[in-house]
Amino acid sequence: MVNVTSPKRTHIQQLESEAIYVMREVAAQFERPVILFSGGKDSIVMVHLAKKAFAPGKIPFPLLHIDTGHNFEETITYRDWLANEVGAKLEVRYVQDSIDKGRVKEETGPNASRNALQTITLLDALKELQIDCAMGGGRRDEEKARAKERFFSHRDMFGQWDPKNQRPELWNIFNGRKNPGEHFRAFPISNWTEMDVWQYISAENIPMPSLYFSHTRPVFRRNGMLLAATDFLRPMEGEVLEEKIVRFRTVGDATCTGAVDSFASNLQEIIQEVAAARITERGGRSDDKRSEAAMEDRKREGYF
Amino acid sequence: MSTQDAIAPFVDASYLNMDMLRFSTAGSVDDGKSTLIGRLLYDTKSIFEDQMEAIETASARRGEEYVDLALLTDGLRAEREQRITIDVAYRYFATPRRKFIIADTPGHVQYTRNMVTGASTAELAIILVDARNGVLTQSKRHAFISSLLQIPHLVVAINKMDLVDYSEEVYEQIVKDFEDFAAKLDVDDIIYIPISALLGDNIVNKSEKMAWYNGPTLLHHLEHVNVGARRNLIDFRFPVQTVLRPNWEYRGFAGRVASGSVKPGDEIVVLPSKQTSKVKGVDGPEGPLEEAYAGDPVVITLEDEVDVSRGDMIARRNNMPNIGNVVEAYLCWMHETPMEPNKPYVIMHTTKSAMAHVSNLTYRIDVDTLHREQATQLNVNEIGLVEVVSAKPLTFDQYKNNSETGSFVLIDPATNVTVGAGMIRGASSTVLDSPGEKEAISRDVVWEPWNIPREEREARNGHPGSVIWFTGLSGSGKSSIARELEKRLYARGAQTMLLDGDQVRHGLCGDLGFDNDDRNENIRRVAHVARLFFEQGNIAVCTFISPFKKEREMARNLIANGRFVEVFVDCDIEECKRRDPKGLYKKAMEGKIQNFTGISSPYEAPTNAELVIDTAAMSVEEAVERVIKHLEAGGLLPS
Numbered sequence: 001m002v003n004v005t006s007p008k009r010t011h012i013q014q015l016e017s018e019a020i021y022v023m024r025e026v027a028a029q030f031e032r033p034v035i036l037f038s039g040g041k042d043s044i045v046m047v048h049l050a051k052k053a054f055a056p057g058k059i060p061f062p063l064l065h066i067d068t069g070h071n072f073e074e075t076i077t078y079r080d081w082l083a084n085e086v087g088a089k090l091e092v093r094y095v096q097d098s099i100d101k102g103r104v105k106e107e108t109g110p111n112a113s114r115n116a117l118q119t120i121t122l123l124d125a126l127k128e129l130q131i132d133c134a135m136g137g138g139r140r141d142e143e144k145a146r147a148k149e150r151f152f153s154h155r156d157m158f159g160q161w162d163p164k165n166q167r168p169e170l171w172n173i174f175n176g177r178k179n180p181g182e183h184f185r186a187f188p189i190s191n192w193t194e195m196d197v198w199q200y201i202s203a204e205n206i207p208m209p210s211l212y213f214s215h216t217r218p219v220f221r222r223n224g225m226l227l228a229a230t231d232f233l234r235p236m237e238g239e240v241l242e243e244k245i246v247r248f249r250t251v252g253d254a255t256c257t258g259a260v261d262s263f264a265s266n267l268q269e270i271i272q273e274v275a276a277a278r279i280t281e282r283g284g285r286s287d288d289k290r291s292e293a294a295m296e297d298r299k300r301e302g303y304f
Numbered sequence: 305m306s307t308q309d310a311i312a313p314f315v316d317a318s319y320l321n322m323d324m325l326r327f328s329t330a331g332s333v334d335d336g337k338s339t340l341i342g343r344l345l346y347d348t349k350s351i352f353e354d355q356m357e358a359i360e361t362a363s364a365r366r367g368e369e370y371v372d373l374a375l376l377t378d379g380l381r382a383e384r385e386q387r388i389t390i391d392v393a394y395r396y397f398a399t400p401r402r403k404f405i406i407a408d409t410p411g412h413v414q415y416t417r418n419m420v421t422g423a424s425t426a427e428l429a430i431i432l433v434d435a436r437n438g439v440l441t442q443s444k445r446h447a448f449i450s451s452l453l454q455i456p457h458l459v460v461a462i463n464k465m466d467l468v469d470y471s472e473e474v475y476e477q478i479v480k481d482f483e484d485f486a487a488k489l490d491v492d493d494i495i496y497i498p499i500s501a502l503l504g505d506n507i508v509n510k511s512e513k514m515a516w517y518n519g520p521t522l523l524h525h526l527e528h529v530n531v532g533a534r535r536n537l538i539d540f541r542f543p544v545q546t547v548l549r550p551n552w553e554y555r556g557f558a559g560r561v562a563s564g565s566v567k568p569g570d571e572i573v574v575l576p577s578k579q580t581s582k583v584k585g586v587d588g589p590e591g592p593l594e595e596a597y598a599g600d601p602v603v604i605t606l607e608d609e610v611d612v613s614r615g616d617m618i619a620r621r622n623n624m625p626n627i628g629n630v631v632e633a634y635l636c637w638m639h640e641t642p643m644e645p646n647k648p649y650v651i652m653h654t655t656k657s658a659m660a661h662v663s664n665l666t667y668r669i670d671v672d673t674l675h676r677e678q679a680t681q682l683n684v685n686e687i688g689l690v691e692v693v694s695a696k697p698l699t700f701d702q703y704k705n706n707s708e709t710g711s712f713v714l715i716d717p718a719t720n721v722t723v724g725a726g727m728i729r730g731a732s733s734t735v736l737d738s739p740g741e742k743e744a745i746s747r748d749v750v751w752e753p754w755n756i757p758r759e760e761r762e763a764r765n766g767h768p769g770s771v772i773w774f775t776g777l778s779g780s781g782k783s784s785i786a787r788e789l790e791k792r793l794y795a796r797g798a799q800t801m802l803l804d805g806d807q808v809r810h811g812l813c814g815d816l817g818f819d820n821d822d823r824n825e826n827i828r829r830v831a832h833v834a835r836l837f838f839e840q841g842n843i844a845v846c847t848f849i850s851p852f853k854k855e856r857e858m859a860r861n862l863i864a865n866g867r868f869v870e871v872f873v874d875c876d877i878e879e880c881k882r883r884d885p886k887g888l889y890k891k892a893m894e895g896k897i898q899n900f901t902g903i904s905s906p907y908e909a910p911t912n913a914e915l916v917i918d919t920a921a922m923s924v925e926e927a928v929e930r931v932i933k934h935l936e937a938g939g940l941l942p943s
């Protein structure tokens with residue numbers, strides 16, 4: 001993104017530079033960092049940035065995926081392709097293993113989800129791999145509570161975050177000092193908005209999983225969400241299975257990630273959707289599927 | 305405007321060409337800060353529909369006449385009610401011209417630390433003033449912190465104009481009051497905008513109710529103010545973050561250009577080791593670059609195999625930062641456990657960490673009155689001028705010139721928590737310039753900026769400049785020690801010069817006698833000469849009887865803090881008389897010399913000399929050794 005002829009820098013260039021700086025700080029200050037990879041667009045952007053941060057070398061840390069076992073096939077295919085493409089080591093830990101070991105108890109019922117369970121699998125994985133810093137694609141604009149998150153976020157022995165007791169973060173100085181047994185989460189794209197992420201993906205031509213673009217698939221409606229029918233999720237009685245043109249805005253656990261009606265089949269159209277949701281004044285838009293679609297982009301799987 | 309028109313700027317390529325402004329907002333509780341931020345988000349259509357619906361419902365439920373935009377940034381209100389730590393929150397919005405990052409800093413009485421945090425990356429600060437209350441102590445505090453942190457642009461937003469009938473007089477009075485105070489500060493650009501955050505006057509659209517106001521609206525100003533003023537594009541500094549070694553041929557130093565620019569072929573120096581080389585390549589994330597500028601993430605490769613690791617800094621050979629273990633800095637304390645001098649801390653400065661301690665708390669600043677106070681510690685939210693000693697040498701610039709290389713944090717090694725934020729003022733007290741506040745300049749000093757800063761000369765010399773001032777009776781042994789000391793310093797490669805009393809009496813002060821006035825004039829002249837040598841980066845070794853305390857103080861005050869070493873060569877008068885190397889005591893006692901110190905003129909022995917040397921108990925060699933040890937310990941001589 002760097003323009004060679006003048007010192008002027010756009011906001012995207014500044015955000016990219018900041019993210020690369022933070023990633024290099026992580027690489028320098030920690031012994032065993034990882035990138036948490038969920039298959040979602042933010043973590044895809046993270047991998048892309050990491051590649052840039054350490055070029056011409058390889059990404060000096062592994063990608064860690066916590067697999068709920070309820071992933072779309074496309075996610076797994078994309079994940080394996082990406083890891084291979086960037087030459088990074090891929091570590092996968094399965095929620096199913098945590099269930100089998102009795103570390104967690106599977107929820108039951110029609111709305112059962114493994115979203116909450118993955119936290120335990122994640123913490124176990126961090127311990128097992130002796131990870132001292134886990135980088136995630138969290139952004140401050142996602143929700144109010146995140147507006148105060150730090151770039152370097154300290155976690156205690158139990159992996160807990162204490163929002164009342166965060167370290168002040170000034171200038172570009174990131175304090176990653178910790179005691180043995182503690183670890184950090186780092187958020188290199190803290191200052192990016194959803195729009196920045198999509199625009200960056202588009203400008204950088206980052207290949208995205210097909211799930212993000214509109215396609216036809218069998219879906220059914222539950223709790224106001226359009227859920228994809230998969231091997232592990234079937235409609236119950238009274239729920240109608242139908243073929244629809246949809247896309248996903250977040251890609252996570254298939255049991256709780258809703259699809260939306262959308263004809264956005266390329267990045268430009270996705271950007272239009274996102275822009276429409278943000279910019280449109282209220283009124284007369286309740287039927288505007290595109291805005292409804294983009295809005296849900298902000299609801300994210302529960303990695304953090 | 306149709307939806308398509310409204311979203312157009314965000315979907316086409318122009319989005320990628322926008323620049324960015326980071327600004328902070330500060331105001332006292334209830335000045336309307338949340339409302340203002342909500343208003344900016346709302347009027348720039350940065351609010352999602354669901355959020356909007358939620359606050360409309362909430363406002364209607366409370367029976368409010370207007371939609372309470374403050375609810376958008378509601379997080380803080382909840383915190384306030386729960387009395388938990390109020391913290392800086394970051395918010396985002398964009399217009400077709402610019403992307404904005406707001407550091408929303410709660411302006412509660414105690415939250416200096418939040419303001420400092422938010423201000424550390426801001427290029428503009430909005431200070432809210434309630435038109436009904438005028439300029440309060442807290443507004444002054446916000447302005448002072450903004451100037452201390454060197455935020456280039458200040459906006460004083462005079463809010464709630466609707467409650468003062470949009471009165472021009474009220475506005476003018478506040479402008480005047482603020483200007484009176486701001487005159488004491490180091491801020492170049494202040495603009496005053498009368499607004500109503502609640503009703504939207506002069507936020508995005510020009511207010512019809514304030515036709516008398518000719519300035520820009522707030523958003524117009526935010527969109528057009530010059531960005532990048534914080535970026536130093538002149539002095540190339542490159543703190544090395546990490547070394548990349550993907551294969552045996554490639555060894556690159558990864559980092560972000562902190563300031564200045566760099567291109568292949570540049571002659572560079574690695575600090576603090578001072579190894580020199582040439583830039584072979586500058587690689588950006590997408591490959592080789594012709595030139596990289598402040599803020600760019602790059603990997604630099606060098607022509608020679610030099611030893612470089614994290615924490616080192618690459619600079620240009622003819623433009624180096626300061627190198628030293630002692631810095632003088634404004635320190636803002638951020639933790640409930642107070643700062644105490646001599647307690648061990650960890651300093652993080654650029655990409656370097658080292659053990660450190662605060663060797664001296666010169667004074668504490670009352671952030672409301674700007675008064676300086678004696679203090680023995682800094683409590684949370686207090687700011688003081690301190691001297692920090694680092695175990696490893698730091699490569700730094702003045703914060704005023706370079707916030708990247710002029711800032712640091714202190715960490716408590718026991719808890720690993722960040723406890724202090726520092727802004728470097730200089731290698732040590734450079735008395736003559738200071739960010740944040742204008743300082744009274746010593747009456748003794750005719751202030752002309754030195755053409756080439758002493759720091760640069762010192763960097764070239766490889767040691768700090770200093771003045772070693774020997775005082776003592778005639779025959780006490782001052783000159784013997786001073787002469788030997790100078791030879792030793794010279795042999796070690798130091799830049800040094802001896803100024804001897806007898807010598808100057810023949811030339812520079814040949815017109816002076818020995819009465820009190822002439823003695824004073826004698827010391828005044830030589831002190832200024834010592835200063836010149838000092839500013840040239842020399843270790844000026846001075847040996848003068850200098851019997852009067854006041855004159856020695858005068859000499860000391862001409863020299864930067866910590867750089868004036870007074871050595872009292874203590875010798876009993878009877879012993880001096882016995883030695884009498886030049887036969888002067890004899891003549892004085894015979895009355896052939898008037899006003900002879902110790903005989904017919906008093907000697908005021910120093911009570912606060914840095915060193916006392918008893919020549920009756922010490923050889924010249926031993927005395928010189930002691931002085932050298934002292935210089936080494938104080939960082940005035942590389943060991």
Ligand SMILES: Nc1nc2c(ncn2[C@@H]2O[C@H](COP(=O)(O)OP(=O)(O)O)[C@@H](O)[C@H]2O)c(=O)[nH]1
Binds near residue numbers: 334336339374
């Ligand atoms: N009349 C009037 N009231 C305002 C204005 N701005 C804020 N307020 C009111 O002042 C009160 C405090 O505002 P708030 O934004 O919560 O202040 P904060 O504590 O600085 O965040 C609220 O009741 C607002 O509605 C204004 O421009 N005019």
